[in-house]
Amino acid sequence: MRLAVLKERRAGETRVAATPETVKKLIGLGITAVAVESGAGLASGYPDAAYREAGAEIAPDAAAALAGAAILLKVRAPLAAGEGEVDELSLIPRDTLLLGTLEALGNPERAKAYADAGLQACSMELLPRITRAQSMDILSSQANLAGYRAVIEGAVAFDKGFPMLMTAAGTIPAANVFVMGAGVAGLQAIATARRLGGRVSATDVRPAAKEEIKSLGASFVGYEDEESKAAQTAGGYAKQLSAEFYAKQAEVVATHIAKQDVVVTTALVQGRKAPTLVTEAMVDSMKPGSVIVDIAADAGGNCALTVPGQAIVTGNGVKILGYGNWPGRIAGAASALYARNLLTFLTTFWDKDAKAPRLPEDDEIVRGVVLTRGGAVVHPQLTQAA
Numbered sequence: 011m012r013l014a015v016l017k018e019r020r021a022g023e024t025r026v027a028a029t030p031e032t033v034k035k036l037i038g039l040g041i042t043a044v045a046v047e048s049g050a051g052l053a054s055g056y057p058d059a060a061y062r063e064a065g066a067e068i069a070p071d072a073a074a075a076l077a078g079a080a081i082l083l084k085v086r087a088p089l090a091a092g093e094g095e096v097d098e099l100s101l102i103p104r105d106t107l108l109l110g111t112l113e114a115l116g117n118p119e120r121a122k123a124y125a126d127a128g129l130q131a132c133s134m135e136l137l138p139r140i141t142r143a144q145s146m147d148i149l150s151s152q153a154n155l156a157g158y159r160a161v162i163e164g165a166v167a168f169d170k171g172f173p174m175l176m177t178a179a180g181t182i183p184a185a186n187v188f189v190m191g192a193g194v195a196g197l198q199a200i201a202t203a204r205r206l207g208g209r210v211s212a213t214d215v216r217p218a219a220k221e222e223i224k225s226l227g228a229s230f231v232g233y234e235d236e237e238s239k240a241a242q243t244a245g246g247y248a249k250q251l252s253a254e255f256y257a258k259q260a261e262v263v264a265t266h267i268a269k270q271d272v273v274v275t276t277a278l279v280q281g282r283k284a285p286t287l288v289t290e291a292m293v294d295s296m297k298p299g300s301v302i303v304d305i306a307a308d309a310g311g312n313c314a315l316t317v318p319g320q321a322i323v324t325g326n327g328v329k330i331l332g333y334g335n336w337p338g339r340i341a342g343a344a345s346a347l348y349a350r351n352l353l354t355f356l357t358t359f360w361d362k363d364a365k366a367p368r369l370p371e372d373d374e375i376v377r378g379v380v381l382t383r384g385g386a387v388v389h390p391q392l393t394q395a396a
């Protein structure tokens with residue numbers, strides 16, 4: 011059984027899907043050869059030598075890494091023909107188990123290509139958010155680090171500092187930090203901003219989030235009504251709410267936001283463009299030098315003025331950080347956690363006797379992630395949409 015790890019080639023991707031630590035454990039499972047493409051871990055601080063020391067073989071290129079592979083670990087979807095310098099997809103042997111953030115729901119042609127290539131492809135971002143899956147949950151591990159990193163970058167961009175600084179020359183007040191969206195990323199953003207000494211408040215639409223915000227020592231700011239009491243789906247995500255609700259929420263936020271120094275936005279609604287929570291008028295009301303960090307930029311952004319992928323300064327001197335791939339901005343830690351998530355998935359579905367992965371079709375986790383099997387697209391969200 012040979013397992014391959016490729017260098018990530020998509021623009022801006024700095025992470026890697028296995029680390030020297032997980033390579034050692036993969037070999038411990040009974041995988042006879044782990045082939046890591048040369049330079050795969052460089053951007054996240056894992057040189058070839060560290061993989062070699064862990065027992066991996068370093069392959070000179072993607073073709074060499076993939077020759078004879080039965081499992082492929084990726085961060086992002088493999089490149090298909092015309093997507094970049096190498097047509098990775100054409101190099102993957104049939105029947106390979108492919109694990110990665112494949113984003114196939116938004117790109118159904120991708121799932122079709124995996125089926126045609128005879129792959130067993132698993133889109134790991136579709137993992138159900140259930141207790142048993144927590145240690146394999148790539149969305150949580152990556153969002154957690156994104157929340158941390160966003161506050162750190164916000165603190166650097168803010169030119170006054172977070173804690174109250176009492177000095178002989180006078181006092182600098184603590185920064186007012188407002189976190190919008192208190193899911194995994196937002197809760198970590200609250201905790202990080204508090205550790206840095208900021209005065210932190212937060213908002214969310216899900217009723218459960220209010221207690222979580224308070225338990226981290228932040229104050230809750232928000233609008234609540236009968237509609238928001240049912241704002242959470244069975245899966246724990248926020249629902250799309252009415253225009254009336256969003257208007258009321260915006261009223262409450264508008265007066266609060268004008269007093270903020272740093273605003274971190276993390277709000278997402280599954281399968282849709284991120285909601286606009288910070289309007290142009292709200293940005294206009296903010297003080298020069300204040301900072302908006304938009305973690306939702308990849309999903310279109312929570313701020314009306316966010317330019318995805320860029321940091322900008324508005325006419326009234328507000329900085330808006332709209333970078334994409336926030337976990338990739340803390341690539342060493344993000345790769346370490348992502349790689350452990352994939353390792354846990356493989357370990358959970360590992361047939362010790364056959365020394366091979368076995369993904370039971372009736373398992374809730376397997377059903378959640380498997381896109382293709384036996385040459386066909388099988389994921390219900392894709393087959394029903396077809």
Ligand code: NAD
Binds near residue numbers: 191196216280285287
């Ligand atoms: P997410 O990334 O989908 O969204 C981020 C946050 O934005 C959410 O808290 C959401 O309620 C909020 N939001 C959406 N619209 C908003 C608006 N208009 N205003 C303010 N906030 C808004 O969420 P997530 O971080 O992936 O977490 C979603 C849920 O899943 C949470 O309930 C979390 O506790 C749960 N979860 C469970 C597990 C598990 O049990 N394995 C793992 C991770 C997360």
